[in-house]
Amino acid sequence: MVAIDLKLLKPVHISIPTVSTRLNKTDYWGAVKVRWGIGRNHYTVNPGLYKIGNPTTQSDVFVSANYKLSFDALRKNLHGFNAWILVIDTKGINVWCAASKGTFGTNNLSQSIKKVSLESIVKHRTIIVPQLGATGVSAHRTKELTGFRVVFGPVQAKDITAFIENGYKASPEMRKITFPIKERAKLIPVELTGGKYKLLLVAFLFFMFAGLDKSGFLFNKMLETFHFPIINVFTSFLVGVIAVPLLLPFVPVRSFAFKGALLNIIMLASFWATSTVPTLEIAAMAMISTSIASFTAMCFTGSSTYTSLSGVKKEMKWAIPLQITIAAIGFILFTVSKLI
Numbered sequence: 001m002v003a004i005d006l007k008l009l010k011p012v013h014i015s016i017p018t019v020s021t022r023l024n025k026t027d028y029w030g031a032v033k034v035r036w037g038i039g040r041n042h043y044t045v046n047p048g049l050y051k052i053g054n055p056t057t058q059s060d061v062f063v064s065a066n067y068k069l070s071f072d073a074l075r076k077n078l079h080g081f082n083a084w085i086l087v088i089d090t091k092g093i094n095v096w097c098a099a100s101k102g103t104f105g106t107n108n109l110s111q112s113i114k115k116v117s118l119e120s121i122v123k124h125r126t127i128i129v130p131q132l133g134a135t136g137v138s139a140h141r142t143k144e145l146t147g148f149r150v151v152f153g154p155v156q157a158k159d160i161t162a163f164i165e166n167g168y169k170a171s172p173e174m175r176k177i178t179f180p181i182k183e184r185a186k187l188i189p190v191e192l193t194g195g196k197y198k199l200l201l202v203a204f205l206f207f208m209f210a211g212l213d214k215s216g217f218l219f220n221k222m223l224e225t226f227h228f229p230i231i232n233v234f235t236s237f238l239v240g241v242i243a244v245p246l247l248l249p250f251v252p253v254r255s256f257a258f259k260g261a262l263l264n265i266i267m268l269a270s271f272w273a274t275s276t277v278p279t280l281e282i283a284a285m286a287m288i289s290t291s292i293a294s295f296t297a298m299c300f301t302g303s304s305t306y307t308s309l310s311g312v313k314k315e316m317k318w319a320i321p322l323q324i325t326i327a328a329i330g331f332i333l334f335t336v337s338k339l340i
Helices: 025-035 068-076 095-101 106-115 139-146 157-165 181-186 188-194 196-209 219-225 227-246 256-274 279-303 309-339
Strands: 048-052 060-065 083-088 126-129 149-152
Touching (some): 025 068, 025 188, 060 068, 060 095, 068 083, 083 106, 106 139, 139 149, 181 227, 188 227, 188 279, 196 227, 196 309, 219 227, 227 256, 256 279, 256 309, 279 309
Parallel strands (some): 060 126
Antiparallel strands (some): 048 083
């Protein structure tokens, strides 16, 4: 057996990247692009451990998703601190959504802690997890698997300083999830861009069908009558993706499907009332556009504090078949209106 002098063995140093707490132009431009759905599925940071400032073995460990907007929100609010950030692989999904999908959960968090050998980097055994990740992370189970105690931080990253100054305790205000108009407005661009191709396809179909006549297809009729259905289609889409989120707390119904339908009827009522278009076509477009507004409004159910996962599933179960049925009847009536 060969004797080994342990003194000659050099310790293995793990290179941990340091990140700035100040966002640059590239970060802000990236945020703008992702809000408009550009590169949204690839807006990530590499999972692993990061340093803020010059952390020691006693410095706090904050946990984040690898969705860059989540990571940036955390690091910019750690300005002036020396801390560690443990980024877990959530497949580029934010903390709240990832917690519901299972990618920001107990097992993933525990595996990440072990992967970076966190127990050899810090002497304490506490990690600070975002409050919005609580639905996916079991504190006692994480302690059993890793030895690290989970402390849930505030809902908003901007409250981290106050949270620390308060002895790592969140006040009732820090635990409250709000959904003000500013936050609701941030969701609009991605919904606008996400539905643009479907919108153009529907608009093109109505542009073509506007030329239908009992004697065949008339190009002149198409040019003369396509305005009414096209305006209805575009307006109903905008009602669903803009008016509904902005007016969300003021629409006196709980269901998002009904919110979209109600606002669409209100928005287009005067237009329908003053139109010289045949009554049957008005009725047809009322049904079609209301279905469009109702469906697009439901896109916000998964990003709103007004809903729950079970509530969303329950609403979609009855709303989508109803929307399809009403839209189909409307399209039949629209076709008939052109042929009589």
